Amino acid sequence: MTKTLVRAACPHDCPDTCAILVTVEDGVATEVKGDPDHPTTAGVLCTKVSRYIDRTYHPDRLLTPLRRVGRKGEGKFVPISWDDALDEIAARLKPIAARDPQAILPYSYCGTMGLVQGEAMAMRFFNRLGASFLDRTVCATAGFTGYKYTIGGSIGTDTEQFQDARLILVWGGNPIASNLHLWTRLQEAKRRGATLIAIDPYRSLTAEKCHQHIALMPGTDAALALGMMHVLVKEQLLDHDYIERHTIGFAQLKDRVAEWTPERTAATCGITVEEVVGLARTYGRTAQQGEPVAIRVNYGVQRVRGGGMAVRNIACLPALVGAWRHAAGGIQLSTSGSFPADKVALQRPDLLRGKLPRTINMNTIGDDLQREASPDFGPKIEAVIVYNANPLAIAPDSVQVQRGFEREDLFTVVLEHFLTDTADYADIVLPATTQLEHVDAHLSYGHLYMMANNAAIAPLGASKPNTEIFRLLAQRMGFDDPAFRETDEELAAKAFNNKDVRAIHFDWESLKRTGWQKLNMPAAPFAEGGFPTPSGKCEFYSSTMLADGLDPLPAYIPNYESAASSPALAARYPLAMISPPARNFLNSTFVNVQSLRATEGEPHLDIHPEDAAARGIADKEMVRIFNDRGAFVARARVTARARAGLVVGLSIWWKKLASDGKNANEVTSQRLTDMGRAPTFYDTLVQVEKVVA
Numbered sequence: 001m002t003k004t005l006v007r008a009a010c011p012h013d014c015p016d017t018c019a020i021l022v023t024v025e026d027g028v029a030t031e032v033k034g035d036p037d038h039p040t041t042a043g044v045l046c047t048k049v050s051r052y053i054d055r056t057y058h059p060d061r062l063l064t065p066l067r068r069v070g071r072k073g074e075g076k077f078v079p080i081s082w083d084d085a086l087d088e089i090a091a092r093l094k095p096i097a098a099r100d101p102q103a104i105l106p107y108s109y110c111g112t113m114g115l116v117q118g119e120a121m122a123m124r125f126f127n128r129l130g131a132s133f134l135d136r137t138v139c140a141t142a143g144f145t146g147y148k149y150t151i152g153g154s155i156g157t158d159t160e161q162f163q164d165a166r167l168i169l170v171w172g173g174n175p176i177a178s179n180l181h182l183w184t185r186l187q188e189a190k191r192r193g194a195t196l197i198a199i200d201p202y203r204s205l206t207a208e209k210c211h212q213h214i215a216l217m218p219g220t221d222a223a224l225a226l227g228m229m230h231v232l233v234k235e236q237l238l239d240h241d242y243i244e245r246h247t248i249g250f251a252q253l254k255d256r257v258a259e260w261t262p263e264r265t266a267a268t269c270g271i272t273v274e275e276v277v278g279l280a281r282t283y284g285r286t287a288q289q290g291e292p293v294a295i296r297v298n299y300g301v302q303r304v305r306g307g308g309m310a311v312r313n314i315a316c317l318p319a320l321v322g323a324w325r326h327a328a329g330g331i332q333l334s335t336s337g338s339f340p341a342d343k344v345a346l347q348r349p350d351l352l353r354g355k356l357p358r359t360i361n362m363n364t365i366g367d368d369l370q371r372e373a374s375p376d377f378g379p380k381i382e383a384v385i386v387y388n389a390n391p392l393a394i395a396p397d398s399v400q401v402q403r404g405f406e407r408e409d410l411f412t413v414v415l416e417h418f419l420t421d422t423a424d425y426a427d428i429v430l431p432a433t434t435q436l437e438h439v440d441a442h443l444s445y446g447h448l449y450m451m452a453n454n455a456a457i458a459p460l461g462a463s464k465p466n467t468e469i470f471r472l473l474a475q476r477m478g479f480d481d482p483a484f485r486e487t488d489e490e491l492a493a494k495a496f497n498n499k500d501v502r503a504i505h506f507d508w509e510s511l512k513r514t515g516w517q518k519l520n521m522p523a524a525p526f527a528e529g530g531f532p533t534p535s536g537k538c539e540f541y542s543s544t545m546l547a548d549g550l551d552p553l554p555a556y557i558p559n560y561e562s563a564a565s566s567p568a569l570a571a572r573y574p575l576a577m578i579s580p581p582a583r584n585f586l587n588s589t590f591v592n593v594q595s596l597r598a599t600e601g602e603p604h605l606d607i608h609p610e611d612a613a614a615r616g617i618a619d620k621e622m623v624r625i626f627n628d629r630g631a632f633v634a635r636a637r638v639t640a641r642a643r644a645g646l647v648v649g650l651s652i653w654w655k656k657l658a659s660d661g662k663n664a665n666e667v668t669s670q671r672l673t674d675m676g677r678a679p680t681f682y683d684t685l686v687q688v689e690k691v692v693a
């Protein structure tokens, strides 16, 4: 028997990008373990990826190409050969491309975060084709944009420093579920005497373990940050020297926050005046004692109309109190901006040969699939190629998404591991390899290590890596550029740009052997200012925002859907609904792994006892959640974890594994955020009623 240990990296859309050791016995992967030597992984994988072997060898894995024989959505397919599948796809795409290649749309996100299996060969293919661009905005672009206006780029506090902070604000994130290895650091900080404060409408697994939990209403974080700044200014809890040297716009900021009294802030956020003042004082005073204060701001605050502004406002706080002076102080949204990923070398925009196709936003896929050709919109979408994504389950306003994908005249190809909700609508399904079966190079958005993934086993069945599928498609389409002959190893070797000083010389051959290598970032990136903004300072006032048609100062933009901004709607749909990640799923990935689904049980709706009583709903009863866009059912959990006025449906369920074939995205909307063209999943009003049997 041969037994080997292969160095791999977790491909999932999770900030932690763990280093994995795969045990392979006689060509079969038998165990995955966290690499004990990798500083952030520290030998631990989350429950989900500990089951990666189950997922890879799952009896439902797609092992051959399929052609649809039933109705769209019915999920009836017959196996076909690769040759037949590729011929059929080329035969369908060629006439569309001859008319206008923009009628072909790629739809992809982060099923794998790999720089190779993600967009490398895929974008080469779509660039050469001249297909529509996809605006990949389903997750992080609102906060990314708000943070960039203020700080200049996705650079922040190193995860490995958090244990030395004295005060940590966990703002709109639930690291126990979705950023486990940061939680390890936060627990260590707690042991060393730090105070942890969660700011979250929901009493999440994390919020209940923090010293304090401030349960504001969804979408009011921008106001809370303004109120905090009001108190910091009024009580002179400021680092004047840092403000003077490393920020611009303090005078204007001072005027702006003067309006945000603790009373107004508390009323806007649905919390008490004491909570507002207490939070600001704890933050400002801890900093003034010369102790590191850190903020982990996450995606929870961004999925509302003013999500970009919320992150912008929060990102102003560290500079005001001089928190950046400490390695363990400051703020972290994402570390991705620290990586010199070489997207130009990987994705080859030169293959566009001067074309500039139109862009389709992935959040409005529901409406856009149903749009006719027009001068504004361009050609009707005639073909969609889906990879690394499950839009039927994850895209907002699912009723419209389903209508779009149901179109008989739409040609749909899905590259997948499983027959997902989306694959059920495909004309052709192509079986893709998992992380154990292909090569990749990764950056991370939660730490500072470049990561390598070696293939541990041969592809199962007839499955192929995304890269290989796009190479074959390119061949069938007659694209003969050498760009389509590069191997995965050659692509991986181009993952990072060596001209950038932040990498300590990237060499794929050596990264493959070691598995990971830390970037060369300073421990306290902005201790001496040097922000990558146009002014080189932290921008309380942003001329770029003004030029982009936005308020140049921190502001509060209320939700589209709330009692204050849309009273008539709120009269019919009085409850705010959020649908954040469930611990045992990763977006909609892993929902079909039986052991993990068993732990989550079934779709639930957490509802406050007062809101439940007002509707005659008892614990464990089935309820219907609805608004003008749609409806779904879930089992009620009557609990004060959901604050009054809020309901919470942990997500993202496969629709076909729910009793009614629906999930939370039936009620979410396609409206976009203030900046970054991002989704507003948590800006949703609903009504809830008992299901009468």
Ligand SMILES: Nc1nc2c(c(=O)[nH]1)N[C@H]1C(S)=C(S)[C@@H](COP(=O)(O)OP(=O)(O)OC[C@H]3O[C@@H](n4cnc5c(=O)[nH]c(N)nc54)[C@H](O)[C@@H]3O)O[C@H]1N2
Pocket (backbone or CB within 6 Å): 013, 014, 015, 139, 171, 172, 173, 174, 175, 177, 178, 179, 199, 200, 201, 202, 204, 217, 218, 219, 220, 221, 298, 299, 300, 301, 302, 304, 578, 580, 581, 582, 583, 584, 585, 586, 587, 588, 651, 652, 682
């Ligand atoms: N287990 C697991 N891990 C994941 C994922 C997963 O699906 N499952 N998804 C991955 C992905 S794609 C992402 S983007 C990240 C997400 O990472 P996080 O942003 O950390 O997501 P959550 O863990 O849901 O934490 C969001 C928290 O924000 C709260 N929240 C909702 N609305 C608001 C609001 O308006 N204001 C504030 N302050 N809080 C609010 C929610 O109640 C929730 O507790 O996690 C990644 N990791």
Ligand SMILES: Nc1nc2c(c(=O)[nH]1)N[C@H]1C(S)=C(S)[C@@H](COP(=O)(O)OP(=O)(O)OC[C@H]3O[C@@H](n4cnc5c(=O)[nH]c(N)nc54)[C@H](O)[C@@H]3O)O[C@H]1N2
Pocket (backbone or CB within 6 Å): 013, 108, 109, 110, 111, 112, 117, 138, 139, 299, 387, 388, 389, 390, 391, 393, 394, 395, 415, 416, 417, 418, 420, 432, 433, 434, 435, 466, 579, 580, 581, 586, 587, 588, 589, 651, 652, 664, 665, 668, 681
């Ligand atoms: N209601 C609600 N909706 C949400 C969110 C929410 O909080 N609430 N969160 C949003 C967020 S933050 C995000 S990031 C999106 C996530 O949306 P998606 O990125 O679509 O994530 P998944 O649902 O996990 O789907 C990824 C799919 O890629 C497949 N896949 C994985 N690896 C490979 C591969 O190598 N090749 C191929 N071909 N396929 C592969 C997996 O099998 C899986 O089906 O969802 C968004 N939707």
Ligand code: SF4
Pocket (backbone or CB within 6 Å): 010, 011, 012, 014, 015, 016, 017, 018, 045, 046, 047, 048, 049, 050, 180, 181, 586
């Ligand atoms: S999902 Fe996140 S925590 Fe789990 S193994 Fe992957 S990177 Fe690590």
Ligand SMILES: [Mo]
Pocket (backbone or CB within 6 Å): 013, 138, 139, 140
């Ligand atoms: Mo995400």
